[in-house]
Amino acid sequence: MEVNLDKIRENYAQMSDLKLERIAKSDIASLHPDVVPIVKEEIKKRGLDENLYRGIEAQTTEFTEEQVYAMRDKIKSLSCPKCGEHKDDLYGGIIRKVRSYIVFTSYQTKSLIACRSCVEGERKAQLIKNSLLGWWGFPWGLFIHTPHSIINHFLDLRKREETSEALLIGFALENIGELTTNWEDEDALVEFIHHHNNQ
Template identity: 35%
Template sequence: MTFTAEEIRKNYEGFSNEKLMRIATENAGTLSPEVVSILKDELRKRHLIDEHIERSIAIQAKELTEQELEAFINLIETLPCPICSTTSQRLNLSSVFSVTSFIIITQFKGKNVIACPDCLVKSLRRADTSTFLLGLWGIPWGVIRSVKALVNNSISRKRVHQRSPLMKEFVKLKKGEIERWKNDSTNLLNLIKKNNEYVG
């Protein structure tokens, strides 16, 4: 189903400021140029647009160059750790897996955590402990998925000091928000904390 420009305009008029800002900084890359223009008009009408939002919208419509990608990764890596606040180690990203089982139900969870290497190791160990205590009880998948989680976490633990390829993917996914907050370390750190709270 396609909407006319006028229908889209009416929709945007009904959205909250927060929702419009989320579209501008997270989803503008998926919009057609005509819809982006409507979005910008609505943001201007509400006095929400500034040079940071303009750049955030623009950067989502293109591929990052290697230089831009490296600059964004460096911004993230040099933030204080969102868990312990240390600034003595560069941040990295690790996938942390855990398993919870109850007889015939087994749940395999994974999340990407950005933190300093020490905190990543602690997060991985906590996930392992949780898996040992709660994951092995499911039949038959509890044992199988628990072993998978433990092996993956063990591999991740050995690599906490090597830049994860997932960091590039995170930056590509969040480039609009990173562009918006690149000169505001508090909000950039909040973006990382929000990522760490999400469990997929």
Template identity: 30%
Template sequence: MDLRAIEKNYERMSDSKLIEVITTNAQGIQPEVFGIIENEIRKRNLDPNLLNAVISQNEHHSLEDIYRHSELLRDLPCPICDNSRDKLNGTVCYTIKSIIITTFTATKIVIACPDCLDKQNRKAIISCSLLGWWGIPFGILKTPVYIYRNLKAKDENRTSDSNGALLSFTAEHIGQIKAFENNPEKLKNLIRDMKYLGF
């Protein structure tokens, strides 16, 4: 392993790129690289908690740890309606769109208050119902499945504890959550900027 080349690579990154890499893509790094990242954080005068993101991505997390970090997200205001009255939770929205012989599918995790989660699932169901059927054969076969998946996801929107979608999101983003656990605005941005997967 060429540590000097790794160091140069980190030096070339902008602050925002470095933060993105070390909070989302630091799984499996070698112990020698921790020191390089720590020096780069210190040299740029970045938040020292960013190193926690690197460490957390290379640790095994217990279910209790994931639950605890999911509670940090649940206490945020809703990123869609800005409501602070209800605790947040997660849902998965499944969509399908078809054009003759081509069918596109997408999956998106949404973190929001229960009312907004219900609205997101309803929108996905309507979208599937209107746009999913028009592809042969997959649109016809998959559309009922995607509608059913949205209905099942909607059933978990009002659970009193963190549901499966929120726990899955927390486990996947634990590095970012740990790095920004004292910065509610960054956590709110994290859950607001969700992207569709596989579309």
């Protein structure tokens, strides 16, 4: 496929800084290899954060198992994005949320990365809300989603260490550009995880 680099360069020149930074941190692997230097040029032209090059590099080179574990450990070492405390290693947990509305029942699962007491606190709070607010949606709330979420809550308890490892490693791999760019800016990383938790 022929790529019109001039046209692409023009598009990048008109992009907002925010969008350009987002592409540099998370979309590099999906770009045509000839487009990556255009992104770098544009970052240089605008004088944006030089750490972005490091994030771009991380998305275009193969990484080792050690690098993945180093990213996981970096996440673990941050302050809790929920309570701001720095008591123990951060931890990942699954939050199960069932809500019944007039005509439908929604069942969502999402991951939460925070300190152990914030994750467990949120899991318990949702368990209670699921039992109170999930059951009356008939039939999905009463017969399907609510019992499912409650059973899984207890199953999750038995494998929480593995779940946490898998969630942290998954998060590291998905966000390799962001983590590498802000490796030294821990406040930015905590803010990024906070944003992920609230999505």
